[in-house]
Amino acid sequence: MADLSTVFTGIHFENPFLLASAPPTESETNIMRAYEAGWGGVVTKTIGLHPVVNVRGPKTKFLRADNGGTRLSMAKRPDTTLVASWNWELISDKPLDWWIGRLSAIKKAWPNKVLVASIMAGSGNDKELANWQTLTRAVQDEGVDAIELNFSCPHMDRVDMGANVGKDPVLCSVSTQAVKEVARVPVWVKLTPASADIVEEAAAVFRMGGDAISSSNTFPSLPLIDPETLDFEVNVDGYVASGGLGGPAILPQSLAKMAQMTQAFPDREFSGIGGISTFAHALNYFLLGCGTVQVATAAMLDHAIGPNVIRTLTSGMTEFLERNAERGWTSLADFRGLRRGHVVPHAQIARPNAADYHGGYEDDAEGYARAEEFAQAR
Numbered sequence: 001m002a003d004l005s006t007v008f009t010g011i012h013f014e015n016p017f018l019l020a021s022a023p024p025t026e027s028e029t030n031i032m033r034a035y036e037a038g039w040g041g042v043v044t045k046t047i048g049l050h051p052v053v054n055v056r057g058p059k060t061k062f063l064r065a066d067n068g069g070t071r072l073s074m075a076k077r078p079d080t081t082l083v084a085s086w087n088w089e090l091i092s093d094k095p096l097d098w099w100i101g102r103l104s105a106i107k108k109a110w111p112n113k114v115l116v117a118s119i120m121a122g123s124g125n126d127k128e129l130a131n132w133q134t135l136t137r138a139v140q141d142e143g144v145d146a147i148e149l150n151f152s153c154p155h156m157d158r159v160d161m162g163a164n165v166g167k168d169p170v171l172c173s174v175s176t177q178a179v180k181e182v183a184r185v186p187v188w189v190k191l192t193p194a195s196a197d198i199v200e201e202a203a204a205v206f207r208m209g210g211d212a213i214s215s216s217n218t219f220p221s222l223p224l225i226d227p228e229t230l231d232f233e234v235n236v237d238g239y240v241a242s243g244g245l246g247g248p249a250i251l252p253q254s255l256a257k258m259a260q261m262t263q264a265f266p267d268r269e270f271s272g273i274g275g276i277s278t279f280a281h282a283l284n285y286f287l288l289g290c291g292t293v294q295v296a297t298a299a300m301l302d303h304a305i306g307p308n309v310i311r312t313l314t315s316g317m318t319e320f321l322e323r324n325a326e327r328g329w330t331s332l333a334d335f336r337g338l339r340r341g342h343v344v345p346h347a348q349i350a351r352p353n354a355a356d357y358h359g360g361y362e363d364d365a366e367g368y369a370r371a372e373e374f375a376q377a378r
């Protein structure tokens with residue numbers, strides 16, 4: 001019998017699928033609708049202590065490609081396929097006080113669903129480190145099951161916040177340490193993919209007692225420029241700032257980051273995020289060793305909280321387990337990490353025999369000249 005339940009950082013999940021910290025989890029009504037729809041858990045929109053005012057106009061737009069064509073644009077039009085989301089939305093614009101009372105009410109109404117509070121403070125001075133502790137105490141007193149530290153928001157001007165923490169192993173250490181000093185629940189840390197070697201930041205987090213790493217947040221990016229108006233497709237008075245790319249485009253990129261970490265720390269726990277809308281997508285993260293996965297963009301585009309997405313994920317996992325029942329697989333534990341060891345240094349990938357080698361050109365390789373064209377060109 002297929003069993004979708006799992007245990008991650010000591011917490012029981014009815015299924016390993018969570019809504020990521022994003023608009024789908026920005027209010028208690030959304031979160032309760034999400035539980036009702038079948039999500040195993042949610043990570044709240046990130047809660048902070050500083051006042052938040054978002055930019056004028058749209059905070060998120062969706063980049064689409066014409067079916068069978070070449071146009072890439074955020075313009076609404078028929079016959080397109082989603083490529084990515086692009087956003088410059090800040091963390092929750094509701095203060096901590098707004099969340100207090102609501103988090104406990106959510107937990108009371110849905111005691112068996114997992115509620116993770118995402119929090120963010122600075123890390124540049126003792127006052128900011130104390131803010132991490134204030135947030136931690138406040139949300140855990142509300143009864144949340146775990147805390148996720150946001151070291152990954154890609155649009156922060158402050159050098160000691162968001163992705164700027166996640167790019168610096170020392171800031172990762174001090175912030176994780178500050179939280180762990182007061183945390184009574186598991187601490188997950190969401191790292192930015194925009195760092196040279198994410199393994200270094202992951203090491204800093206684990207050294208300070210972090211219980212799991214979530215990755216990826218969105219990738220730093222700009223909206224495209226409209227060739228007619230010469231304006232960025234998202235702008236305010238013609239100006240844009242760096243924002244974050246999510247959705248299908250980042251799945252392969254996020255996997256590369258995840259593979260580095262799961263290989264470096266095979267015994268640690270990881271929550272995979274980026275580009276997931278079906279079980280086939282989620283499976284990539286599970287096969288690399290992740291114990292849960294999270295979804296943002298796909299849920300936003302499906303009735304704001306993803307009722308069809310979670311149905312597809314759970315039915316996809318059930319069918320996958322049934323298809324592999326003859327291997328004795330009944331739950332995630334049976335296939336988690338099976339491909340972790342298959343990402344190797346380039347030099348370890350087999351080369352052809354000298355006789356079969358045509359200067360690296362294969363007759364049927366898309367994007368390359370045919371071998372005889374190559375020989376003539378020489």
Ligand SMILES: Cc1cc2nc3c(=O)[nH]c(=O)nc-3n(C[C@H](O)[C@H](O)[C@H](O)COP(=O)(O)O)c2cc1C
Nearest residue numbers: 020021022046087216217246247274275295296297
């Ligand atoms: C509009 C929007 C707002 C987001 N806000 C947050 C946030 O407050 N905190 C956070 O940790 N991640 C935030 N994210 C990042 C998502 O949680 C997720 O990591 C990212 O979108 C990649 O997943 P996806 O490909 O499923 O969208 C946001 C993403 C979007 C699209």
